[in-house]
Amino acid sequence: MRLVSDPEALVERGLHAGKKMLGPHLRRDAQPMTTPLAVEETDRADEDGSQSADMAAEKESTTWLVRHMERGAIEASEVQRPVVFHDPYMTLDEHLGEVEPTLGSAVARLAGGRPVEVGPDLVLARYDHLAERVDLRLSPLPARQATSGPKTVRTIGREAVVARFAEALEQLRPAANRLIAGSPRLAPLASAAQPWAVDSRFADLDALMAEHAVDAVLATSPINIEELTAQPERGGAALCRQGDSEVRLYGTVDAALDALSGLGAGRVLIEQHHLPIGQAMALRRAGLTLVPGSDALSKWRERRDHQYLPALVLVTSASAYALERAVSRTRERIKAGEAVSELDTQRAYLDEARAFAAGLGLPGCIQEFFSNCHAGTRTLHPSLASSHALNADTTSLKLDAGLAVVVDGLTLATSDVARTYVGDDDAEAAYRLFQRVVRETITDVIRPGVGFADIHRHVVDRLLGERASLEQAGHWPAGVDLPVRYAMRNVGHLMGRQESFSSEFRPGDREVLRVGDYGACEIQWPLGAHAIGAEDMWLLTPTGTVLLTDRES
Numbered sequence: 011m012r013l014v015s016d017p018e019a020l021v022e023r024g025l026h027a028g029k030k031m032l033g034p035h036l037r038r039d040a041q042p043m044t045t046p047l048a049v050e051e052t053d054r055a056d057e058d059g060s061q062s063a064d065m066a067a068e069k070e071s072t073t074w075l076v077r078h079m080e081r082g083a084i085e086a087s088e089v090q091r092p093v094v095f096h097d098p099y100m101t102l103d104e105h106l107g108e109v110e111p112t113l114g115s116a117v118a119r120l121a122g123g124r125p126v127e128v129g130p131d132l133v134l135a136r137y138d139h140l141a142e143r144v145d146l147r148l149s150p151l152p153a154r155q156a157t158s159g160p161k162t163v164r165t166i167g168r169e170a171v172v173a174r175f176a177e178a179l180e181q182l183r184p185a186a187n188r189l190i191a192g193s194p195r196l197a198p199l200a201s202a203a204q205p206w207a208v209d210s211r212f213a214d215l216d217a218l219m220a221e222h223a224v225d226a227v228l229a230t231s232p233i234n235i236e237e238l239t240a241q242p243e244r245g246g247a248a249l250c251r252q253g254d255s256e257v258r259l260y261g262t263v264d265a266a267l268d269a270l271s272g273l274g275a276g277r278v279l280i281e282q283h284h285l286p287i288g289q290a291m292a293l294r295r296a297g298l299t300l301v302p303g304s305d306a307l308s309k310w311r312e313r314r315d316h317q318y319l320p321a322l323v324l325v326t327s328a329s330a331y332a333l334e335r336a337v338s339r340t341r342e343r344i345k346a347g348e349a350v351s352e353l354d355t356q357r358a359y360l361d362e363a364r365a366f367a368a369g370l371g372l373p374g375c376i377q378e379f380f381s382n383c384h385a386g387t388r389t390l391h392p393s394l395a396s397s398h399a400l401n402a403d404t405t406s407l408k409l410d411a412g413l414a415v416v417v418d419g420l421t422l423a424t425s426d427v428a429r430t431y432v433g434d435d436d437a438e439a440a441y442r443l444f445q446r447v448v449r450e451t452i453t454d455v456i457r458p459g460v461g462f463a464d465i466h467r468h469v470v471d472r473l474l475g476e477r478a479s480l481e482q483a484g485h486w487p488a489g490v491d492l493p494v495r496y497a498m499r500n501v502g503h504l505m506g507r508q509e510s511f512s513s514e515f516r517p518g519d520r521e522v523l524r525v526g527d528y529g530a531c532e533i534q535w536p537l538g539a540h541a542i543g544a545e546d547m548w549l550l551t552p553t554g555t556v557l558l559t560d561r562e563s
Contacts (some may be wrong), residue, residue: 011120012127013075014048015136021272023048023072024089031083032392035380038233038508039308040095040283042133046080047113049094049120067522075116078109082389086396095118101390102463102487103538107110114143134280135304137287148287161244161551163261163413168237171257172209174240178417179320185321185370189327199323202551206316206526211237212250218310219252224277224301228293231284231451232262233507234307235419242419259444263289271296280305312513314504316526316549323424324367326547326558328376329413329425332362334561339411344431345491355409356383356395363413379412379508390416390536407431407544410534412509426509426530427559428545430506436483437540442535443479444544447472451501452531452557462519469501469515469533487537502531525550 014020020027025046028034033044037399050072051562073092077083080101096110110116116139117126118352125145127416128137140146140403187203190196215238218226229235239259247266249258267289270278276299280290283304293300315322360378367376367452381494383395386406398405410428412468414421432438455468470493471478480486500514505528513521515531546559 012050012052013117013129013132013140014050014127015042015045015132016408017045020046020048020266021119024091025074025087030087030394031080032380032382032394033077033080036509037283037511038294039131039231040511041231042286042306043135043283044077046077047075048074048199049117049170050192064327066189073120074417075113079392081107082384082391082393085389086393087399096526100495100534100536101392101533102490102492102495103390104487104489105392112139114139116140119287128287128292131286133283133288134285135282135302136285138282148291151383163265164239164259165256166259166459167243167256168212169177169255169322171238171240172211174418175209175420175422176207178420178422179318181417182320182324182372182375182415182422185372186323188370194305195560196323196327198551198553199319199549199558202316203315205552206319211310211312211314214310214314215250216252218306219279220362222277222279222301222303222306222338223253224252224279224303226270226277227279227303228266228285229307230281230289232496233234233311234281235259237311238509240420248322252360259285259312264292266295268293268332270298277301279306281307282535286496308506308510308512312504312528313508313524313526315507315528318406318422320557321417321529322549323370324370325376325413325415325423326427328363329411329427329547330559330561331366332359333409333411333427333429335359335362337391337407337431340400340407341431344402344404344433347402351396352383352385352398352400355400355407356381359383359409359411361551375415377414377416379414379426381412382406382408382410384541386536386539386541392540402433404431405433405538406437408541409547410543414507423512424505424507424509425559426503426545427547428532428534428543430542430544432540432542436485440480440483440485440535440540441542442546443476444535444542445546448478448531448533448544448546449557449560452555456523456531456550456555458523458525458550462513462515462521462523464529465515466496466501466517466519469531470496474483475531485535485537485542499534503527504529523550 021342027045034041077097078095096113096114096116098109117308121144125147127147129149190199235248238257247260247263270453278298281304282302340355346452363376382392383517384393385404388398391482408430411422412426415423431443497517500516502515504513530547550558
């Protein structure tokens with residue numbers, strides 16, 4: 011049995027995850043963790059596992075391994091082969107359907123005790139996870155070709171990186187100041203603008219390296235390369251050593267591997283959610299000790315979001331404006347009996363966002379981060395927009411989406427906000443209740459020192475307290491223990507130029523909020539034929555919590 015993880019090979023087999031699925035859009039630092047895997051049954055020609063081209067082409071069968079959250083995407087795709095879902099996504103229906111608890115359990119069941127062949131492109135974290143459940147056989151590593159010329163594509167001073175981000179933010183500051191001055195809700199941000207203009211990325215990074223006792227950080231994901239070099243999102247790798255005044259930017263990861271052994275870096279913090287096993291093994295063969303750092307680097311970004319304040323103001327203001335206008339327009343078109351689809355709603359949302367930025371004199375700086383747009387009558391699972399028609403029978407349309415503020419190729423901020431169209435009064439009552447709970451949680455509970463797990467507990471307790479109202483509206487999940495089921499998901503998270511999967515409001519998370527934190531609070535309520543989402547964004551300032559996306563207040 012063989013697992014195929016190479017994205018190009020997956021496209022050849024009929025599934026382009028980047029175009030069809032939501033996960034790759036959300037995780038700019040861990041796209042390989044979201045990509046489906048193809049399982050192929052093949053005969054081996056040689057003891058070393060190699061195959062002839064003819065034998066490899068004659069696959070007995072192919073099965074897809076897909077995260078359960080992508081069920082809606084799979085159902086809307088042209089993938090015909092068997093699919094095994096793993097890592098359950100929370101819905102509130104009594105039964106979740108057939109889904110394996112983890113990727114490892116799915117692979118173990120299919121392998122049935124046989125060894126499993128994987129390629130050198132399989133991401134390190136998945137390799138380590140699978141190795142706990144099955145006997146892995148790594149395909150022969152391709153011979154590394156000697157490279158000529160300089161190994162370092164560019165050496166960039168730390169001060170130059172900080173200056174380039176500051177210049178990009180200054181382009182947004184006048185517009186952000188106008189938005190703050192024009193909104194009583196945003197007024198508390200005025201006093202934070204100057205103190206938060208200090209960029210601590212490298213001081214924080216040096217502290218992170220000291221905490222993990224490493225000599226260097228090797229960034230391989232586009233988002234972290236950008237954070238370290240102030241170069242627009244790209245491939246390759248960035249290397250930053252403890253205390254160095256410069257960052258080294260390499261055109262390929264292999265070039266960085268060649269250089270590392272000569273730089274005296276014995277322990278290296280790496281991105282296990284992005285680095286392939288083949289390259290990890292090459293680093294280890296060079297005598298380097300690899301320290302997993304994906305979560306630590308995510309938190310390094312997240313805890314500095316406030317230093318991008320002008321971009322935060324712009325992206326959240328644009329998101330709330332565009333979402334509400336798009337949902338309102340879809341409601342009007344459905345009421346008028348006009349033809350309208352999920353894709354029409356998504357396009358309207360993006361058009362409104364771009365128009366908002368243009369109206370501030372910033373054309374082109376607003377881009378799509380992700381768009382989770384689906385009718386509850388099509389799927390309860392997150393999904394990219396489809397051509398699915400919306401009409402009077404549409405129970406709900408959830409538009410849970412994010413924008414990115416991009417200046418000179420640099421991503422300065424992202425958002426994550428949800429608004430929902432609902433087709434009847436009872437669903438409208440439930441949606442407004444969820445929205446009220448989210449906003450009151452932000453204003454009353456989200457404070458410095460509050461634990462992430464405590465926020466989750468508070469939201470679930472509030473929902474339990476509203477059971478009678480939700481039962482009356484027909485939107486309480488029968489046969490479901492709500493605290494147990496809702497423990498499957500978060501009720502909010504920090505950001506960090508993407509949605510965080512490291513800092514989430516979940517049971518058991520011991521992290522606490524700090525001044526400067528920027529994030530979202532949400533309730534997702536996928537039940538029956540309704541997919542309802544209510545989500546707003548907030549920022550913790552020295553003087554209190556600012557609810558950034560409530561345009562009604």
